[in-house]
Amino acid sequence: MSKPPDFHFFRLVARNLGNRPYRNIATIFAFAIIAATFFSSQYLMSGAQQSLDAGISRMGADILVVPEDYAGAGQTVILAGTPTSFFFEDSGFEKISRIPGVAKASPQIYIATLFASCCAAPVQMIAIDPKRDFTIAAWLKENPGLRLGKDDIIIGSAIIQNVGNDLLFYGHTFHVVGVLKQTGMGVDNAVFTRFEDAYVMAEESGQKAVKKLIIPEEKVSAVLVKVNPGTSPAVVASEIMAQVPGTKTILPNGLLNAVSGQLSAITRILYGASLAVTIVSVPLLGVISAMVAHERRKEVSILRALGATKAFVVRLLLVESFSLAIMGGCIGIGVSATILVLYQDFIMHLLKIPFIIPSLTTILVQGGSALLLSIVVGGVSALYPVIIFIRSEPYESIRGGES
Amino acid sequence: MINVDGLTKTFRMDNYEISAVDDVQLNVQPGEFILIFGRSGCGKSTLLGMLAGLIRPTKGVVRVHGVDIAHLSDDDVSGLRAKEIGFVFQFSGLLSTLTVLENVLLPTLFCTYSPSSGLRALELLEKVGVLDRADAYPHTLSSGEMKRVAIARALINGPALLIADEPTGDLDVDTEFEIMELFRQLNHEGTTIVMVTHNPDLVPYGTQSYYMERGKIVGKPKTSSCENLDLKSVSHLTTRDLT
Incomplete structure (x- = not known):
């Protein structure tokens, strides 16, 4: 005699699912697509938003003043960290400092480095005046005892080096004293040093580097401005452009808008994709549900004739549907998360948005909500067969199938 | 065990009504083997469906152990089917996704x-x-094996009553004989059986036999084949004209 099986409700569910592979694979695929699209949208948008918040907060300024012809380059430095060098025609720094409403002004020099030992590509060096700087001041405050001394550099998180390492730029040796937190924006690819060291590096580059670096005397690339409390940055920005000819001002809101514009375009694409997927998947699930209702009418009637209550049938159909939804949801979330993490750099490059991988908690919440969406859709798609079965007289269905 | 009184089922088709079962009276006592004969469409299966609480009657009462099943909830009627009634359908009714043992x-x-x-x-x-x-x-x-499995399934919960809806309709003569012998054996062991069939050759198996025509129980089987029956072998046949 065969060993008696342990037959229970979940074995029936497993048998029903396992022995209808084609239909169930199609259903799982539909749920996977829904969950993957929803999860990817949430993941990309939250990562970009988080990056934007961190980048703006790192900038710490109300206004960025750059030469008129380099407004785009200035944005690129902040958003993408693309190495670039530019300078004001005339030093407008002193004039900017004196404009009413300006509380603090901090000059910066942008230097595109040559290929360096640290990195696969040139990086953006940003020379600052530590006494007047407030862009990395907040970070320095969080690390008491740390200061930017002679030949010291603080590097962005994307530069793979450790504190204590020495790096060579234009033949000049710098010492890494700190690594900034990831922002997903340009500063992740930047190296911060002092004005004095940048000038020394430029002076030595003639002998030590393959290409001489020229930093014009008394000229800066950009001025970061903090306005007095209660003063409108937009008003001060207009005043700067009026009083210092040849300048262009960039407000964080402008940056935000630039990125948000990019982000909202992507958001529209992602939502559009989600909508398209839903439009395709829901009818697909509807067709599958109708097939289920037709195909299983007799089966359900037999169950009823054998003593199954309506509640048992409803439970069976819902558990089967939820099981498929959970399987599809998990597969969709798992596959999309793997692709998003493995090909993050490529995707960000393609979408041209700053990005930080969201925290594990955020990912779990997003995964959970995508799974919940799958389950809800699963429940809704099971409603049609459930209603059909509850309304029909079982014996008519049994007899209806007879030859 | 089962008492049926004035049982009627009408189906509405467009503008007119069809009486599938019309004012049927029936008593099923423990240990009986009741055979209900009739042509296809005469209402036999609808009557079985109402006996099992699977079809709601238009009129009349079905009492199981003295209880009118119309007054029971769906859960209670389902429970009654699960515990007290075993079902054998004309087709096997086995679930294709389950093994024989699981079925x-x-x-x-x-x-x-x-x-x-x-x-x-x-x-x-x-x-x-x-x-x-x-x-x-x-x-x-x-087909014969499927029918045997269906009978085993009908008996698993130890029901007092076995309802069989043309269980030999799709079987060859030899297999039909084997299945009917199995039913006879079960009946001798104490299982009450109500079976519908259109084959009057099966009369000898029943302890009570009825003939249905146009939804009514009109008496004993009366088909051409019935005339050829060896009446000695059906001495226990009871004729009841309930119309």
């Missing part, structure tokens, strides 16, 4: 499953002669 165990999900249910299922499969097919799937079975 037999299926009704235990609606009753109380116990570890002994597995052993009982194996015993029943042995009794109906298909134990060696316990792990097979229904599509690999012959």
